[in-house]
Amino acid sequence: MRPNDRKYLKSHEWCKVDGDTATVGISDYAVEHLSDLVFLDLPEVGTTVTADETFGEIESVKAVSDLYSPLSGEIVEINQELPDDLDTLKSDPWAAGWMIKIKVTGESPNLLDAAAYEEHLKAEG
Numbered sequence: 074m075r076p077n078d079r080k081y082l083k084s085h086e087w088c089k090v091d092g093d094t095a096t097v098g099i100s101d102y103a104v105e106h107l108s109d110l111v112f113l114d115l116p117e118v119g120t121t122v123t124a125d126e127t128f129g130e131i132e133s134v135k136a137v138s139d140l141y142s143p144l145s146g147e148i149v150e151i152n153q154e155l156p157d158d159l160d161t162l163k164s165d166p167w168a169a170g171w172m173i174k175i176k177v178t179g180e181s182p183n184l185l186d187a188a189a190y191e192e193h194l195k196a197e198g
Contacts (some may be wrong), residue, residue: 081190088143095144098171107133108157120148125183145179
């Protein structure tokens with residue numbers, strides 16, 4: 074079971090809200106299916122993101138995948154080390170592998186709790 078202290082999109086991004094700020098990353102499932110990661114493109118601090126719209130890209134040797142924001146708001150921090158150390162996503166996608174932090178103004182109506190995300194993964198299987 075994935076951590077139940079966060080919400081998930083079907084596209085495998087997660088968010089953990091703390092007050093009016095949220096941390097966003099991608100799930101272990103996404104990292105496993107992308108396999109050999111080679112590039113991560115994150116937006117700059119101050120960028121406005123919209124729930125269910127792209128905020129960046131992650132590239133593996135297999136494919137380039139868009140990253141979708143589970144929330145709307147302004148990016149207040151990015152994980153500066155992550156683009157240079159993509160192995161962090163494999164070893165710790167839930168903490169050290171976070172991507173961006175957002176000052177939240179709204180959330181996607183498509184967010185799933187951990188149990189619903191697990192069911193989605195079984196169906197996607």
